[in-house]
Amino acid sequence: MGGGARDGVRGLAICIGVGNSATREIGTGHLKRSHEKGLLIGRLKRAGRRRIVRWTRIHLGAGVPFRPVNYTRRDPSELQTDVAFSIQSANLIVEVMREAGLQLEGAHFLEIGPGTHFGAQLIVASMGARVTLADRFLARWQKKYHPMLYRELHKAWDGPKGAIEAVIDANGYPPEVITLLEEPAEALVSIGSETVDFTYSNAVLEHVTDMGRVAAEMSRVMKPGASGTHQVDMRYHTDFDRPLDHVAMSDDEYAAEVAEHGYESGNRLRPSEFIAHFERHGLQVTRFDANSEAEPNYLAEALRRLRDARSSYRNWPHDDLRSTGGRFFIRRLAGGDADLLRRSAEDRLERFAAMKRLA
Numbered sequence: 001m002g003g004g005a006r007d008g009v010r011g012l013a014i015c016i017g018v019g020n021s022a023t024r025e026i027g028t029g030h031l032k033r034s035h036e037k038g039l040l041i042g043r044l045k046r047a048g049r050r051r052i053v054r055w056t057r058i059h060l061g062a063g064v065p066f067r068p069v070n071y072t073r074r075d076p077s078e079l080q081t082d083v084a085f086s087i088q089s090a091n092l093i094v095e096v097m098r099e100a101g102l103q104l105e106g107a108h109f110l111e112i113g114p115g116t117h118f119g120a121q122l123i124v125a126s127m128g129a130r131v132t133l134a135d136r137f138l139a140r141w142q143k144k145y146h147p148m149l150y151r152e153l154h155k156a157w158d159g160p161k162g163a164i165e166a167v168i169d170a171n172g173y174p175p176e177v178i179t180l181l182e183e184p185a186e187a188l189v190s191i192g193s194e195t196v197d198f199t200y201s202n203a204v205l206e207h208v209t210d211m212g213r214v215a216a217e218m219s220r221v222m223k224p225g226a227s228g229t230h231q232v233d234m235r236y237h238t239d240f241d242r243p244l245d246h247v248a249m250s251d252d253e254y255a256a257e258v259a260e261h262g263y264e265s266g267n268r269l270r271p272s273e274f275i276a277h278f279e280r281h282g283l284q285v286t287r288f289d290a291n292s293e294a295e296p297n298y299l300a301e302a303l304r305r306l307r308d309a310r311s312s313y314r315n316w317p318h319d320d321l322r323s324t325g326g327r328f329f330i331r332r333l334a335g336g337d338a339d340l341l342r343r344s345a346e347d348r349l350e351r352f353a354a355m356k357r358l359a
Helices: 003-008 033-061 076-099 119-126 146-156 162-170 211-221 251-261 271-280 296-308 318-322 335-358
Strands: 018-020 023-025 108-112 130-134 179-181 196-202 222-233 283-294 323-332
Touching (some): 076 119, 076 146, 119 130, 119 146, 119 162, 146 162, 211 222, 211 271, 211 283, 271 323, 283 296, 283 318, 296 318, 318 323
Parallel strands (some): 108 130, 108 196, 130 179
Antiparallel strands (some): 023 283, 222 323
């Protein structure tokens, strides 16, 4: 990893080696309880993601017009999984907010890309936070699924339930309970500047079209000193068992896939690039916890193909390719500290661009 990128990714040490096929889940030398919960959440989501991959292969491969996963009909058989996921996610959100020194009561919480239901976010709202959810493809209320889900969540959750009860009573999402914005992460036009205390996303930023604009918008809406936590899954989403195949494609092959399906399969950015994009806009990455990596045999094979491919990533550092997922902890700086951080990140981004041009 290049010098500037190395500054942003410190202390990565594998301490867990579990996993399946070509991807292993790992931890870091300073593994936190919140990170362990993140891995549990990842396991809960994996079965759903495999279904999404199958759906993508069948329908997009057959030429059926693209339909966002958030708009697909929910399966009642997933009810208990979604309840468990809601509670695990809410516990993680509460823990990382408290680790950042925030009291939930009155804090403005922004999640980008909240997914197909808002169970975890309603728990956070029930605990006193002011919750805003933004998504380019915001999930619609499904009368044959969401009322059942929130009733089951109400039974299972043993903490404050005010927001959950309000949604059940309204048979929908009252705006005074939760703010829903159908806006992309690159243009959060309905959110005022310096109004957000905490930003959050889970397996979203690997799909954005312009990470620089996303980071700029996050920086704009966050208060000075505000924090955030963002889990990013950098694997090839069309085939999780081959997590670097999109990176090893030629640029022309990858461009053709993006033209047809957008960034559903992933935007190819690596950990050092995410760090540089955050920091280019004054969002200091205080910690990066890598929690999945390519399996060694697959990594060796993928690197052989990549080094011969007409890919912008042909010369990319081995260490930055090995990590296929992780959680970024950010803090918004201001003043001279932010300026220094921006200049350093600009230098890194220029080096990355030069590396891609030389590929």
